[in-house]
Amino acid sequence: MERRKKVLLALDRLCRSKVPKDQMEVGCTAEEVARAAGIARSNASGDLNYLVREGLAVKFPGRPVRFVTRQYWEESKARNGREETGNLAIQEIEMNPFTSLVGWNLSLKVAVEQARAALLYPPHGLHTLLIGPTGSGKTLFARTMFRYAQTLGRVTGQAQLVSFNCADYAHNPQLLMSQLFGHVKGAFTGANQEKPGLVDAAHRSILFLDEIHRLPPEGQEMLFYLMDNGQYRRLGETGSYRSCITLVIGATTADPHSSLLATFYRRFPVVINIPALAERPLAERLLLLKQLLAGESRQIGRPLKVTADAIRALLLYDCPGNIGQLFNDIRLTCARAFLDAISKGANEIVITITSLPPHVRPRSAAEENYLQELAGLVLEEEWYIEPDKAGVTGTCHVPDLYTLLDKEREANGVDGIKSEAQWKRARQVLEEYYHRYLKETVQDWKNARLRLARLVGQDVVVLAQEAVKIAREDLPGQVDTNTFLALALHLNACRQRLKTGQEIINPYLEEIAKEYPREMEVARKVMALIEKRLNLALPPDEAGFLAMLFRTGKQGKEPVGEPVGVVVMAHGSRTATSMAEVANKLVGTSAALALDIPLEGEPQQWLIEATRVVRQADRGRGVLLLVDMEPLISWGEIIAKRTGLKIHILDNVTTAMVIEAVRKASRFPLHELVAEIGRYHYPEEYWPLEGQGNKIIVATCLTGEGTARRIKAMIREWLGAREEINIVTVNMNGQVTDSGMGWQALKGKGKLVAVIGSVDLKIPDVPFISLEEWLLGQGRQRLQELLQLPAREQDITPQELEAVLAQYLRFLEPGKMLNLCSQITRQLSQSLGRRLLPHHKINLIVHLSCLVERLQAGEQGSFWPGEEEIKRRYPREWLAVAEALAGLEKNFNITIPAGEIAFVVQFLQET
Template sequence: MERKQKVLLALNKLSEKNKELIKFEIGFTAEEVAREAGISRCNASSDLNSLVKAGIVIKFNGRPVRFISKKYYEQYYKSNDSLNTLKIEVDPFSSIIGWNMSLRDAIDEARAAINYPPFGLHTLLIGPTGSGKTYFAKKMFEYAKNIGRISDKSDFVAFNCADYAHNPQLLMSHLFGHIKGAFTGANNEKSGLVDSANNSILFLDEIHRLPPEGQEMLFYLMDTGQYRRLGETNGFRTCQTMIIGATTADPHSSLLNTFYRRFPVVIRIPSLSERPIAEKKLMVKQFFTQEAHKIGRPLKIATDVIKSFIMYDCIGNIGQLINDIKVTCAKALLNAIKNGMYEIKITREDLPPHVKKVLLNDNSCDDFLLINIMLDEEWNFDKEDAYDDDVIGEIYSLLNEKEKNKNTVEKKWSKAKSLLENYYKNHINKIYQNKDRVILNLTNIIGQDVLSIANECVKIIKQNLKVEIDKNILPALALHIYACRERIMSGLRIENPYIDKIKREYPEELNVANMIVELMKERLKLDIPADEASFLAMLIRSNEKNEDAIEKPVGVVVMCYGDSTASSMVATANKIIGSDIAIPIDIPVDSDPKQYLEYAMNEVIRADKGNGVLLLVDIKRFVSWGEIIAAKTGIKINIIENVNTSMVIEAVRKARRMKLEDLSAEIENFNKYPDYWVVDENKKSKTLILTCITGKGTATRLKELIRDLIKDDDINLVTLNINGIDIESGLKADYFKKKEKPVAIVGSVDLKIPGVPFISLEDLFFGDGENRIAKLLNLENVNIDITPTEIENVLKYYLRFLDNKKIYKLCTSIINRLKESGFKLKTHQIINLTLHLSCLVERIISGEDFGKWPKEEKIRSEYKHEWDTVSSALSIIERELNILIPDSEVAYIVQYLMEG
């Protein structure tokens, strides 16, 4: 028997054996057919699709894709009543990516325009080329049909005004029609698009290309519902139509004012660059899925590729994004065919040059770090699978990994909880938050048997837990039980290493979850793993209501030194999460502390909604500011130092569903150094890690400086930022995968790798850093070769928030004052003093406690005149930056000048 016949026979057998079930669940998955036929899922899927093309089998797209033979479909679903019971009516707008985020206001305006009596309000869509205006207009048309505003049999009538822009006569004829003899060649009377759009919607793309006379004829139609065909002079024709126009131009300059005023509703469609990163990720995933369907082969897409498409400058917006993904898939397909591979692997080498360029961008490092929060692994698409975020699978995989390292376990436990909360609070809510507009038939998705079990589970939860459960727990449980059954039947098992933690944190939920597992065993006739209960306990916990946390989120305030440091982090976080909960406070370096403390206090008061404020700061001084604000206002404030963009994103993401103490603990834990900074004591290397706060250009210069210093090509130099990102490539450093122990860390950030010494740039230039490097690398001698003219650039290597040009200018003024007072400074003293003073100012601003130096009094008494001279010179920088240099540092500088 041919395999295809075997597949069809298996499909028919399933239909015979499940006559009752088939009434509730249309068809069978490729996996079910594969099990019945005793072949692989891949082969079953391929044969089923061939049978679909042959017209023998009917395919239902969804999650998962289902198949049924045409014979059984006609037997069971031939009556309209039967089909209507299975119908799913979905709001057309909900299929638009961003419908509940960046496009929410636009969609609300569109709904209002269509619902307005008697036949809707004329609407103008404004947005750049490729932003999706035509697609949006089609969704408006579908929505109008859904609510009965226009007939189900109506067609979407569309016209691009640019097609006839250079021939106004033909354009008007195409739009309004013409009578015989209206112009040369008009041998017969012809109707126009306006006739076709009667009692429907007329979409006019590039409406700004309509000539003035065309605009005048159109607004007469909009005002009166009447028009004339080209050449007509007597009488008017009537037409009831809603006009949707679209333009890329400024309507004020490209449309007649009288015409523009005829559009009561103007909707702006944002460009791709204005869309949140979360939406871009969904678009990229959807477009790759579509290509997998077209090509008919599975795709494996490298993380670099995904990140590049999310982050690159896509001038042509969504239209260009689709084309670039098609070009990439075409190139990868060619390589797969050339190499005799069925699966298509898409790597960075397949990217178009303008997309690949983002991987080498000087400023892409932080952006890639943010994407890493949302995307850690490559994507895999089966050619037949409908698109969905396989969050459940990700959590299963996460929990199934065994880790001995305590920090890693804590981190993964936290991530699993977070993933689950996000999935059930966002994905499931997406289905039910518009109940009046979305009628979802759960039976059609997961089957009557699973839905019945889920209903019983809800009863068990309500009977045994004293807390109120979210109403959306039913679909959450139903989908989870369905996924659990599919995984077990596929031979997958789960082992949860966090069972003890769940027993401790969720004892009541775990008890109820065990009852559910017993019910599942009995009803599904499957061996359910015991650890499944721990996962169910997490699910139940994530659906317990916490109204206060939703209605009164924790305030998030970011306070940093610099003109835009805090604002930049907050803007990025709010854009990614699609929120406005975080508030930035930028404190200029030369600001008046009293004035800005008052400003900071007012911002914290504004941020507090009643559940306290999480204050994220970059230096110690602001810790004391937070304490002062808390004391004066009575607001509960938790303070966390060393803020970075990743922390702000995490805080904004969790602020709406966690209490202040829990949120603080999460962010404190999130701020721990990454687990990949783990080294093997026995694996030595000749590597120096160079850490830098700024971008690629500065990192490259630092690398050159150190290379000149050590003059040994065998020493490996790796430039990293605080998050373990290789500054030169913008990607996660491969070095740590080897777990080799570096010789030392040199630069402006201590990565705190156990047992690895840190040499700051201040030590390198001012202290004994040279000798320490020489000793660690077994070198005879190292010398820093730097000239005074290079100091200003060198300052960029380790200044966190001070402007290198400004501080260099102040240091130069101090050195000139010292020279004028009689100090004869050598070149190396000028260099070292400039570097030391720059570091000193940052340490003072950061609130470092300097303490008292034992030699302080001795230096003051021995060098009284010099002390006064140095103090006077230092007052230049004290006045300018509103700081006070401690006596211990004055003593240190005096000693250096007199004895160094």
Template sequence: MTRRKEKVYEELVRQCDGMDKNTLLSKSGVPASEVAAHLGMLRSNACLELNNLVRENKVIKFVTRPVLYVPASVLQRVFGNVIDVSVVKARSVNDLLQQKKSKPKSLPEKDPFSQLIGADQSLKASVTQAKAAVVYPPRGLNTLILGPTGSGKTLFAHMMHGYAKYTKRLADNSPFIVFNCADYYNNAQLLLGHLFGYIKGAFTGADSDTEGLVAKADGGILFLDEIHRLPPEGQEMIFYFMDTGKYSKLGETGIKRESHVLIIGATTADPESALLQTFLRRIPVTINIPKFNERSPLEKVELTKFLLSREARRTNNQFKVSADVIRALIGSVTFGNVGQLKSNVQLICAQGFLNNFNSDCISLTGKMLPSEMKEGLSVISRDQEINNQLDKYLTQETLIIGRQDGLMIDDEGYEPPVDIYKIISGKYQFLSDEGLSTKDIKTFISKDIKAHFTKFYQQTTGSRLETLIDSGMLSLAPRIEATCTRYLGHQISEQFLSFILLHLDSFMRHTSRKLSVLPKERKNMVSPGSKEYRAACAIAKLIVEAFNLNVPEIEIEYIAVLLSSSEELSRRKNVGIVVAAHGDQTASSMVRVAKELLGDYPVAAIDMPLSVSFKDIFADIVHTVRKMNQGEGVLMMVDMGSLYYFEEKIAASAGVSVRAIDMVSTPLILEAVKKANYLHLNLDSIAESLRMVRANSEMIADVEKDGKQKAVLTICTTGKGTAQRIKTIISEYLRSLTNENIRIIPVSMVGLYEQAQKLTDKYRIIASIGAKDPKLDGVPYITLQQFIGGESQNIIEQAILRKPVTVKENPSNVIVKGVCEDSLQNMLTYLNPKKAVEAINEFNKTLQRALNVHFKNATKIRIIMHLSFALEREITRTPLKYTETVSQEKEKMSDLLSEPLQVIQYKLNIALGKGETLYLVDMLADELGKSVLNLA
């Protein structure tokens, strides 16, 4: 106990020691101000030490105005053991006595599962299975618990042990032994020694006979966590033990020992691929624990409130929690399930504890949320159905008090290694003694909290593919890796396996992209006899067996292409990436995750403490941009606009092409690395596609002062089809003009006027585009021809912004790309529409410079469409043969086109033959006029 705390305690004892029973019943204690006055110290310092003493159960606090404190020893002297010093909240000594009287002398023993949140909902079937496994004669059934990291497999096994004691299947003192197989998975000898014990001299370092866990678990339960990490020989020894109840220590021969143990295993992997079939046959019961996101909204709220109540008890405070905080906590659970939820709760409670240090009630509001939890709030807000369900269980503000009732699913692996509240209290006192202001103290400790939790998250994230990939697909990873190794003759890297899994998961999710039939005349992109093709067929077979889903031939060929190009992809130069974000570890943390998942790609982090200005760190940014540049430019990913607007200045100073995108997040970085490292898109294409990804994920609409969100109507005959495609193109077009979130609403021509008028009640319609004018007062109407031709650009900019426009990129290019990519999506078999359009756009730019002309949008679109099909014919070796007369002018124009066409050959590795080139010349002459031939 520190000297100051001792003085506070001694003064409190002195003031309360003379109080008798009646005085205590009427007065209940003394306020912090009286203790501070007698000691000549600040009230806040006295309050700090008194609350520390409350946490140590040496002092009892009564929540009144003012708050009163009394030593526990004084109450016990006067009232004896009728006082419970562990009670968290009471308003007076009388209240404390009533709480004691109301408690039954001995609570009847309860079924442990009855206290489990979700036991009668999402876990109902699992609990039923567990109870049946425990009571099955004579000693229960061996059980395997399946579930993702952080879902609560360990706690569930503990509850099975508790239920076995509750039903008298096991003695009250029966052991529950936990062993994590992953701790020794790379040393089979040591692992088996821990499980079964060993004799002296069994291996180097075995200095004496040692009992194993099987012996220690005799008469109870042996819980094998991460059981899939057991080597085959370990599994064989375990299933022999399960069959016979007998085992030998490591190094023993001819001796059979006996132990009666119920085996419970737990794994995050697919047991069918990770465990021996002979081993699985010995485990008759398999129990599934759901992910957090598979729980009902009520369970999610109950779990969150329980975790908050546990923190309230740890701090001896009440929490007033806004509904937004609970929504954010629920929405921010990604990779770690309930274990991650627990960590997030502790982080926000630690911040609230600091902000309300001398308060009896801690307020947790949306303003306090760190950026990652604000993203969680965004995730929840995007799903109207979940929002409506959460509204049933949430009030605007919830009062949370500390309590011990009820159990929940969590994972001990997610428990922070430090008592954050103790750190806060200790540093607050030290810094206060040093004379720092309250504001400076909070700033300093906030950074410390962040550092502790950043370090903690780094230790617990492990493989975060669970964040991105469906668990069913993820469970195939070992078999896919083994398949690749068998057919290719070498191991693929973990990062390349991640990419294959990401691609297959995307294929599974996006049914609209699945192609069912290929043209008969198609020729294979890779040889059917190649090792890559055979590996792809084997992977497709795994998918068919696992998901009963047909994998089309084009998908098999695409997988084969990926496998065949993996080495080449790793050698090519790509766009560099620099992530800059405010905070001590914000950027580093996100980049670390990206590298863990997708390999050591050239992506660098720049952490910017809030106290450092852009000017002070500018030189470091320029240096990092130069370092990351491989010759293809650098993508700057930033968290705030302050960096976003310095794109040109950074580019000029570094002498490197730079594109910036703001509102960076971990998923956005992963998307950038995938597009740069595996798809090899250029700098402009990556920036453009990331804006589209972000636009699709944003959901909090910007509103005008009248509360209405801006909207653009797209009109066609049905409100579907063309209008939906226009919606996609317009969405990206608007992103090129503004960061404002503008709703695009497809509308049918049937009942157009009535629909449009009705929409004006809810939205501020700023423009309409399509086949018919909805005749809205003051709203500009743009025909499809005007929009695609680029003639409407000024109208749209003025309608949206109503102020001078600073265009971030050429909006006409956005329209051209959108129209062409959308049209070619279902027409091309072999070419990637995005890459084809990107390459031909570069060809258009080069050709315009060569001819010294400017193409209209319609011309650009026609060239892109014509060349896309021409290149497709070149791939299938069915090019058109030119049968017309070749004039001297056409020959010259054909020669002039050879240099611009090299752009396409470089980007797509496809050469346009002489016949197709001459047809392109004819098309240009028709489009631009015969006089264009004279320009050559």
């Protein structure tokens, strides 16, 4: 804390003593504060961001990011004579109108930070240009900027946003300029009297000009005179200038470099890119759908019911017109469903797949493109939206971990010194939260995973997915589906607790860190992700709670309520009964019920008996039927219709299958139980491999089809004509695509060398190579060693490398970055007389591409230790790297910090 105080004092001194070089410069950089405080720049940057979160400093995004103290900022406001509003709590979400925008803290995060900085800049804000495709939401973003300006007191109380679309009068430049600036009598034919323009109305407010590129050159010149000097003349006026204090926000779909005068474009210090709908994550599109549908429900005044297939189609269809087209398509869909409801005399409007316009119907190719994102989403079976409620809602009352531990702490008086018994009891509380309360949650809250987004919000769901992914990589076999559910609930409780000002105290932090060091390390990684995504400052104690959540997952799946019903049906006098008895006896239960069907029996009579046994077996979670012959499979649909129960059937039953089903019936829901039993018990059959050798490589993806087959083709191309090596595609459930059998069947056909792809099957003693490792080159080197192939180097194809960049880059075009960065690697090879190996080239290209994107987004470059020493030891290499990177600086109008040059120089020395 002493260091943070030191940083705050240094920042305040700098703010009061520094003389800005120009109007664009406000505040101090982290590097300046670091020098003044005598600490490392990385530490200063972290401390400054902490002070912003605590409300003690104000942050201005840009290149570089700048800071001022809150006190200095408030004093500056008062000196400039602006009205105090008390609403400048920048970090308080409730006072920030930008939080109403879907994606404000994800895809629009950089845009929102730029907009806030533009509006906060003294004395009247900075003129801003919004760039984005048609329908991307530029007008809505401009309106939100106006609302934010109102909370800051930037505009007068009764002022309105003055909007004008320059395309409306583009065919008549004179009339366009008259609308904008007004005219005097006789200015042109038909100007019979003087008329004020929109600029007059925008005095002490904001002027929003849509399609600003349609403004004629003379209009652009008149406007930039207004922007520079706060003065203008009406059309035809020759006398003195009129005064107007206004902030101009322009919006364009065109390239501003080619459509605007260079002198006019430079008048916009802040340029904000609004992403297209296709560039935003599916999680945001899902929230947009809910928001738009809720708006239509309020407009119509009737409840909407949206089926699952309609939700999926609206989520995945190609929407080139972006949010504007999505809104129109939803409105047309609601109109069709509304007419259908009227014809049926129903109050509720039901939107099904047939309600959608033809171009919105589902496409299998579209779903293939989004498989990985879909895997991370929580899609409800259907939506029910009422006009008098805000969107789709759901309820679930789960005690949070903090409350439970607080009660335990108060009951036992734990503060400083803790006994072994108290720590033991605390561990029990933590484990009970994970197991018992989670179990009750699933029991009382049907389809808990599907409704999770309604309870905690889609942003928390996505964050929990990412956190679980991190934990799975570092704690293999220790994180399961229940961990995801518990983590999502816990993150929501964490956010609510901090927002309401409650402390997070974990008195057992030392004990947790001592006993579970690996889990603590993962918890700290996850904390960094949470702080970035939710814009929260988490105390160190939170790491202890997260570590225990990851630790409790190690025990494996716990019972999640009443078991799935298990019914064994087989022909013969005691065939089914004997299998069920063996299973029940071994597992110590009576869960499996049996039905022996005589070969000479009447089918209809035994179908009735089978229906009775299924009803008896059901405990509210469905029934698994294990049958001996294929004819009995047809009974499943009949029994399901008669009973209304969820039923699944597996044939070719064996005693081992029954034992496995009974053992896992209380630990898995029906669909997961089927996958668990089915993957190990497919009927044995002969299926040939493509090669004749005894080495097998497994290529994986979620479905075992699209990505896995492409990986297989890449591996085969890399290996060449090697028939002794087989390549097999497998899906996320461990099923071999070509045969439907479990991967275990491969053991009898050869040696499993490696698993390569997007899904780690966790096969013991078989190394996993991720798709990213394979594409970046390290994976090929590992496979080469595993197969004991002679050493060689093979370049990755441009298409593969472009696919890698697409995974890393948020808004830059991967193809363009690949070309520019490839030129840099060639230039460095020539100037330094050094051959870069393919995987070194790839790493450098990925690093430079991500660096450019970070700098364009206003983030700072990395600090690299020993920067001066590297520059002194390698002057020729330093000059070569600086010259090579100059092209990137020129292309993107950025400044690459010396620390990044130092990194590249050292990287080249180590290759």
